Amino acid sequence: MKSSTLSLDSRVANALVCRCTEENWPVHIQRGIPFESENGNHLVDLTVEYLDDFPFGDKLNETINRVFNLTDEEQWPYKNLLNASRSVIPKLTW
Secondary structure (H helix, E strand, O other): OEEEEEEEEEHHHHHHHHHHHHHOOOEEEEEOEEEEEEOOEEEEEEEEEOOOOOOHHHHHHHHHHHHHHOOOOOOOOOHHHHHHHOOOOOOOOO
């Protein structure tokens, strides 16, 4: 068993806990009390325990990318909600 203590943006922490539950990861997550950082971001301390062979780092990276829309992942069910707020720029032809 490995254990990690992380301070994450509250949006990432919420998404990580949801993915853990929905996808039945072999992970135990304990949430701390949310707090505001010096620059005004809302953070949460998490203690995560997971099996030695579970790719938790990769799963965390995927979750961060999804929350902040850093990569184009078609499989994420909430992608359409994120894209709904973007304006559509028409294609210009000459």
